[in-house]
Amino acid sequence: MTTDESYIERIGNSRRRRFTKHLLLCLASIVMLYPLLWLVSSSLKPTGIVFKDLSLWPAEWDLSNYAGGWTALQFPFDLYLVNSVVIVVLSILGNLLSCSLAAYAFARLNFRGRKLFFALTLGTMMLPGHVLLVPQYIVFAKLGWLNTYYPLIVPNFLATSAFYIFLMVQFIRSLPRELDEAARIDGAGTFRIFWSVILPLCKPAFATTAIFTFISTWNEFFSPLLYLTEQELYTVPLALRQFIDSEGQSQWGQMFAMSFVSLAPVIGFFIAGQKYLVKGIATTGLK
Amino acid sequence: MTLAPVEDLAVSGAPVSPRKAAKPPQDRSGYLFILPWFLGMAFTIIPFFASLYLAFTDYNLLNVPNWIGLENFAEMFSDDTWWQSVKVTFVYTFVSVPLSLAAALGVAMLLNRGVRGLPVYRAIFYLPSLLGGSVALVLLWRYIFGLNGIVNAFLGFFGVEKIGWTSDPDYALTTLIILHIWTFGSPMVIFLAGLKQIPAMYYEAAAIDGATKWQQFRKITLPLLSPIIFFNLIQSLISSFQTFTQGFIFSGGKGGPANSTMFYNLYLYKQGFEQFHMGYASAMAWMLLIIIAAFTGLNFLMAKRWVHYDN
């Protein structure tokens, strides 16, 4: 066999392989896209036929769900969107700041009580949240924080999310230690190392944290429900729930329409944020 | 003490080689870094230990709790529904976690390099996970898994009889497992982020040495990705032991049909908030913590064999 033949065969192989890859991905994409298509389709059906018309292509069209849903509740829907955005933006800032500080300390610094503290952090992650609701509610009530955004935001600035701490710890620990040591030899202090060495290399972890915080805060239903009492402060999930009632006449069409509207920022944020997922060591390189 | 296994976690870095055995010097600035965390304990640790206390009481949400010792814990062992909830949760966890992680890693590797339209695929594959919190989801599931839903329609094509994916006690849990695997977006994103941490030059060097893709995967990807795999494993274990929303939405909060989707956390919720047995619910919560901590600890122990940290 000449080199030429093997070369041609390799090209053919890789082309066939690329084709199979795309075919597989496309098939999988259909399965993955289904819920979104279904949501859009349902938002375009009149409420009465949502449960009767099972096809993706609406048999009857009703475009009024969007305009109607926007104004159906006590306040126009943009108010709820803005409320959610405020909470989400501050939560992301809080998580990035406080969790990265704590994660760096847990991953790299050596101080008394570290193992215990880290174990406690993981422990809080393992306890089902339902039994914490009442004590937490009492704490926030004592602080006079009911019907404010504080219970939803402040804990994020105080590194209460074990998940993100753990995530960042794992990322920091996978970074080569020579980096720290080299910086230390150059005379950098602990904070300096954190700021100029570790942080820049943890962009993927940061992007992940930001995306996850966005999604979970954006979708969070029960905490806002518990702590917010005035409609004016309601977030998007609370608003969405008001379209339906298990006993009454639910406005399904409007609910789907507003669900789709509220999904758009999440998808947008994910697409914007995912760029940073790919900016790790691989692209910045080891200097 | 339940936290004991975690003691073994190699926070200081994986197996310390004898040469480096001397610990780095104490660094007090660590306390400065975890200062916010200390303050945050008010919101986590107080409720955490409050629930531990309540586990030994007959707390009913409305009256002052009375100390009843280990009664709540003893009660669990004679509670058929509790055993059922343990069974459901274990089956769910041990089937769906490996499968969804494998799917997530597989897709992440596929998407990691050399695919045109990568950002689009990534977003698409993440979509089902984005929808996770939506109230619309329950209707979607019915639409897909209903008797006249598309899954049955598809299977009907091959002559399979209609299956009660949501209404038959033999199938309901399977349906939920399928749904879990389908929403592999979160671990996938983390894998992707982790894969990007691996310097491309390693692969280039390996390719020059004539290593096959499989060898590259075994020798480069797996070890270097292992801290992230480990994170995803622990994280998926913990969250699937605590599965609530899926079960709640799926069965309208009932855990049915015939308790076949009565997840541990769902039963805990029903005890605490529907039957006002918050003391019992707290005890259940701590029992689950022990179970999860045991599995997590086991993983941390085994991690020493396969998780590679750079030191």
Next chain:
Amino acid sequence: MISRRDMLRTAGLTGLGLAVAACGRGFGGGGSEAASGKIELNMVWWGDAFRAQKTQAALDLFMKANPGITIKTEYQDSGPYKDKLATRFAAGNPPDLMMMRMDSLREYADRKSLLNLNDHPGIVDTANLSQAAVNLTKVGDAVYGIPSGLNAIGFIVNKTITDQYGVTIPDGATWTWQDLAKFAKEVTDKSGKKVYGTLVDPATLANLVVYVSQQGEDLFTADGKFGVSEATLTAWFQMFEDMRKEGGFPPAGFVETTGSSPDQSYIAKGSVASQIIPSNGLLGYNKVAGGNLVLLGIPGEATAKRRGTNIGTPALWSIAASSKHPKEALRLLNFLINDVEANKAMGTTRGVPASTVVADAIKPTMEKDDQVATDYLIGLQKQTLVAVPPYPKGASGIQDELTAVAPEVEHGRLTPAEAAKKVIEAATKALSQ
């Protein structure tokens, strides 16, 4: 390509702008009551935005007539509602006036969390309530709430379907369970299984209680025990299994677990011809089922040992024992119960008004289906029925067991007798805790 600094700046500015926009909302404190010198009542209930509009209209009337009182309302879907209510009670921060689930009443009342209305006589006027309505909320000598509206279960039949297949609808006043089985089988047979004759959920306590009462037993005895015999429970499950075998009842696995609102019902989809509904749902069901529903009584009423149908309520209005303003809360309660204009504004979203005077007065303003349901209820209140007192603590455990075993019977994993045994065991345990 946007640089990191640009991105940060944009993010910072956006965050700042939004925070400013949200200022005054969300980051302020509470305490408006002290500032304005007004009394502020917190009232909570469950429902949807439609019910919210109707309720707010009534509350506006109240606030106009009582300038010293403002009312802050909150509402949710019934699921999260009960969780939030329990949490608020647990934290010592309950609302003043609240909608209370009938089956949670004693969970709260027995733990001294609700105001006994008899402790404050003379504010809430119950003179126009029927005895049936008053009985609903009595726990011993105490009264812990007023029904926010009345209902009873009724049987609806889709006449469009029966006409289509030429099946005669039995007489709703005199029909028996055998008649139901016969009717259901006929529908299924004549439609070639396109439509099943009937669907009754054997796992719903509100359905079971009627049948139990017809057999001369009480769901709960006077001393708070489970009063249903194994034989009755077995017969109950057996009845539906027989109907399933004959074809009148849908096959196992037909009923799916999600959703319970009218538009998700099988009668709305046209796959069953009849089912049991709460009577105040007639309007809603008729809207989604084609507008040709006929309301019948429950089978067996004319021939049974005693009547089984009872007057119930979807919910009560209760007041927290720790309310800082019990007098004002009671006045509001009285207004909601007895004020005609308020009830005209509210409509029948919570069932037929408990006051017969108010019910008569607002009847002409109702839609036709609501009038039919109201007549059904007014008629029932004039008859001698067996009162069903509030369920004792632990009743939800019995409901859970019923919900768990019914599908097991349906799928043939338990015989009706075995299921009955399990329910009784669970009930005994749940009530003893």
